[in-house]
Amino acid sequence: MSRLSRKAEELVSDGLEDRILEEPTGLWRGAWKRLLRRKGGIVGMIIIGIMVLTAIFADVIAPYSPTEDFIGEPNVTRRDGPCIHFLGCDESRPQFIMGLDGNARDEFSRIVHGSRASLLVGMVTVTVAFSVGSILGAVAGFWGGWLDNVIMRIMDVILGFPSFLLAIAIVAALGPGLTNAMFAIAIVSIPSYARVMRASVLSIKEMDFVAASRALGASKIRLLVTRVVPNALTPLVVIGTLGVAGAILDAAGLSFLGLGAQPPDPEWGSMLASERNQVFSAPHLVFFPGLAIMFTVLGFNLLGDGMRDALDPALNE
Amino acid sequence: MVQYVARRLLYAIPVLIGILLVTFILARLIPGDPCKSILGEKATPAVCEVFAENKGLNEPMPVQLALYAQDVIQGDLGDSIRFSRPVAQILVERLPMTIELSTAALFLALLVGIPLGIISAMKHNTSVDVGTMVFANVGVSMPVFWLGLMLIYLFAALLGWLPPSGRLSAGFVSVPFYEVWNWSVTEDTFRFTLLEFISNHFIFNSIITGDWEIARDAIRHLVLPAIALSTIPTAIIARMTRSSLLDVMGRDYIRTARAKGAPERSVVIRHGLRNAMLPVVTIIGLQLGALLSGAVLTETVFSLAGVGTMLFEAITARDFPIIQGFVVVIATGYVLVNLLVDISYAYLDPRIRLE
Numbered sequence: 001m002s003r004l005s006r007k008a009e010e011l012v013s014d015g016l017e018d019r020i021l022e023e024p025t026g027l028w029r030g031a032w033k034r035l036l037r038r039k040g041g042i043v044g045m046i047i048i049g050i051m052v053l054t055a056i057f058a059d060v061i062a063p064y065s066p067t068e069d070f071i072g073e074p075n076v077t078r079r080d081g082p083c084i085h086f087l088g089c090d091e092s093r094p095q096f097i098m099g100l101d102g103n104a105r106d107e108f109s110r111i112v113h114g115s116r117a118s119l120l121v122g123m124v125t126v127t128v129a130f131s132v133g134s135i136l137g138a139v140a141g142f143w144g145g146w147l148d149n150v151i152m153r154i155m156d157v158i159l160g161f162p163s164f165l166l167a168i169a170i171v172a173a174l175g176p177g178l179t180n181a182m183f184a185i186a187i188v189s190i191p192s193y194a195r196v197m198r199a200s201v202l203s204i205k206e207m208d209f210v211a212a213s214r215a216l217g218a219s220k221i222r223l224l225v226t227r228v229v230p231n232a233l234t235p236l237v238v239i240g241t242l243g244v245a246g247a248i249l250d251a252a253g254l255s256f257l258g259l260g261a262q263p264p265d266p267e268w269g270s271m272l273a274s275e276r277n278q279v280f281s282a283p284h285l286v287f288f289p290g291l292a293i294m295f296t297v298l299g300f301n302l303l304g305d306g307m308r309d310a311l312d313p314a315l316n317e
Numbered sequence: 318m319v320q321y322v323a324r325r326l327l328y329a330i331p332v333l334i335g336i337l338l339v340t341f342i343l344a345r346l347i348p349g350d351p352c353k354s355i356l357g358e359k360a361t362p363a364v365c366e367v368f369a370e371n372k373g374l375n376e377p378m379p380v381q382l383a384l385y386a387q388d389v390i391q392g393d394l395g396d397s398i399r400f401s402r403p404v405a406q407i408l409v410e411r412l413p414m415t416i417e418l419s420t421a422a423l424f425l426a427l428l429v430g431i432p433l434g435i436i437s438a439m440k441h442n443t444s445v446d447v448g449t450m451v452f453a454n455v456g457v458s459m460p461v462f463w464l465g466l467m468l469i470y471l472f473a474a475l476l477g478w479l480p481p482s483g484r485l486s487a488g489f490v491s492v493p494f495y496e497v498w499n500w501s502v503t504e505d506t507f508r509f510t511l512l513e514f515i516s517n518h519f520i521f522n523s524i525i526t527g528d529w530e531i532a533r534d535a536i537r538h539l540v541l542p543a544i545a546l547s548t549i550p551t552a553i554i555a556r557m558t559r560s561s562l563l564d565v566m567g568r569d570y571i572r573t574a575r576a577k578g579a580p581e582r583s584v585v586i587r588h589g590l591r592n593a594m595l596p597v598v599t600i601i602g603l604q605l606g607a608l609l610s611g612a613v614l615t616e617t618v619f620s621l622a623g624v625g626t627m628l629f630e631a632i633t634a635r636d637f638p639i640i641q642g643f644v645v646v647i648a649t650g651y652v653l654v655n656l657l658v659d660i661s662y663a664y665l666d667p668r669i670r671l672e
Contacts (some may be wrong), residue, residue: 027430156328157335161648164610165628166339169644172632232568249460253614256462257629272463276321276618279466280474298458305454 027234027311034310041306047299055115062109063095066266070094070104078104079275079282099284102275103264107285110266111292117267118296121182121251122244125134128186130240133193138232140194141201142224152198155191163188164250171259178251178267185250189243196239200232234311242304245297252293268293321663329656336648341385344641347389355398375427394642399634404642407627411508412646414623418615419608421543426550426604431597433551434558439585449555456552461611465545466619472541480538482620484519490536491519494611497526542619546611550604557600562593595666602658606651 035041054061070076075093080100083089098107140151158166170184171177204210210227218227255269256262256276263270268289275285352365352374360368369375373384388395394404437449473481480486493500493516502509516522520539523531566572566589574588575581613625620626624643631639 152509153335155333156332157339160332160336160652161339162606162609162651164607164613165644165647168613168628168632169340169343169640172635172637172640173343245458249458252460253462254616255611256460257617258633269460272460272466276462276466279470283470283474286463286466286470290460290467293460293463294455294458297460298455300456301458 008262031310038306040302044299044302055119058113062112064106064109066110066113067264098288111268114268118248122248125182125186125247126243130190133190134197137197141198156193158191176259178261181254204231238308245300340645341639347469370373391435397639399636409514411627415612422546425547430551430554433555437559438562442603453552453556462614468541494526546615561596565589565593613629
């Protein structure tokens with residue numbers, strides 16, 4: 001088969017035909033339709049959906065309280081491996097599908113409740129970093145001059161540090177805890193949003209429709225808020241989604257070092273840290289929390305990648 | 318080119334000053350009296366007064382900042398509270414481990430990531446491509462500390478192939494090359510510090526002194542941590558190589574090369590890969606920060622006596638001079654390496670320096 005026809009076949013299977021025939025759509029609706037054609041994006045949305053539902057209905061899903069211990073119960077010892085009745089575990093023993101942790105608490109219930117901490121970290125840090133970063137970037141790009149210089153040089157300094165190390169230093173100075181960890185991660189991720197927003201604003205403010213608004217007498221603030229920013233947000237949405245993944249990973253890392261969530265709060269990173277020396281005797285206590293982190297992070301990474309492809313006009317010619 | 322290098326150097330200066338400023342402010346944010354945290358809870362006000370006078374803590378903030386900057390530039394990072402030893406000396410002991418680990422991880426990432434990316438691009442949209450990209454997606458989503466622990470469980474606990482932690486087996490000592498070669502060096506000189514720094518790279522040291530047993534042991538200990546640390550960069554480099562190569566292979570000059578009858582292999586390697594590597598070089602520079610950050614977690618998991626474990630212990634013990642000193646040095650190194658990457662990039666691609 002010749003190279004050309006194979007390419008054509010690819011395009012058709014890619015939905016080119018449908019796209020030619022369909023009605024013209026807006027940016028977001030078009031992007032949404034393209035996102036639904038990407039397997040990765042769909043898998044990502046399913047994973048995130050599962051995690052969000054788990055976090056909302058944690059009390060219903062988890063068979064026990066995340067802090068309830070079973071010390072002294074019959075047939076129960078600390079760090080017991082998983083016991084699933086359905087798979088042949090002795091009925092006389094209570095069922096713990098992911099085993100018990102070092103304090104004889106149900107690992108599964110703790111993992112289920114841990115989803116709340118991770119999603120909270122992801123959402124809060126990205127919301128904060130996104131808002132602060134995009135405001136700074138928009139102001140820098142739109143006004144330019146010395147303001148631009150001051151803002152972007154500060155961003156350069158933050159980028160001068162390896163981000164996780166700066167986060168460590170900030171939490172070390174402020175004191176450990178999930179709130180400070182979130183604050184630190186938000187600070188170190190502000191520059192990425194600011195830079196992208198600035199670049200985006202710089203290109204959009206030169207466009208004709210902005211000039212038209214200006215000619216009609218719109219004020220600078222009005223131009224920025226109603227014309228430039230809404231159109232500059234597109235690339236930030238992708239960075240934000242990928243940022244959730246990064247924030248969850250970083251927060252888990254900080255908690256692993258004892259700087260994030262504190263015991264007995266169920267948080268995947270700190271659960272892993274408290275049992276890491278037991279990896280030889282009770283590997284399940286290391287395996288499951290890490291798997292939960294990976295699964296959640298994978299969901300946001302897949303969705304972010306899918307959105308980038310869906311929103312990038314260059315890939316959809 | 319000279320002009321470009323000069324401009325980039327000039328841009329780095331405010332960033333370096335900013336780094337000093339940030340670490341200075343962070344150190345002042347720590348709750349508690351520095352005198353009591355260094356001299357102990359029982360320090361009397363009179364003792365603390367002398368301490369504050371000696372350390373310049375009674376000076377106004379701008380003067381303190383100037384003093385701090387002066388110290389750092391002269392290589393004086395203060396003394397550790399816990400060890401009562403200069404932070405710079407501790408750094409000389411600890412940094413080589415981290416350099417070895419990061420270098421090994423970066424090497425692995427390039428060795429695996431670039432070929433994976435090429436294969437994936439060549440077999441675009443086949444099961445090989447999909448498989449590689451699934452691996453890459455899972456790879457970037459894995460917490461490095463978890464992967465490290467899983468590797469320990471699999472290769473050290475279950476299979477027993479590799480040691481689970483540490484830098485050398487018990488009973489093994491790496492003899493510095495300057496002792497092997499009977500160099501006369503006096504302690505506490507800059508030359509001694511430099512030689513010590515070099516010889517603390519155990520693998521390098523044992524290779525140049527021909528101590529193969531130590532070299533083999535050190536490498537065996539480095540395999541698992543390096544794999545753990547390299548996973549994320551490998552995945553990112555593979556993805557970058559793939560997309561960059563796919564982009565280049567669609568260009569006109571590739572069609573021209575094919576049209577003149579060049580064999581596919583040479584089209585890919587000589588025309589495609591050469592041009593596709595530029596974005597990959599940038600990504601490698603960016604990965605350095607991720608490597609250093611990951612090293613903190615990797616060293617903690619594998620109990621390696623590097624910068625990361627020291628930093629972790631310093632945080633637990635609230636030994637702030639160490640945290641401050643290490644962060645300043647690492648951040649400065651990071652800025653300088655990125656500067657080198659930028660310059661080499663400009664050297665490779667003339668369009669950049671003409672911007």
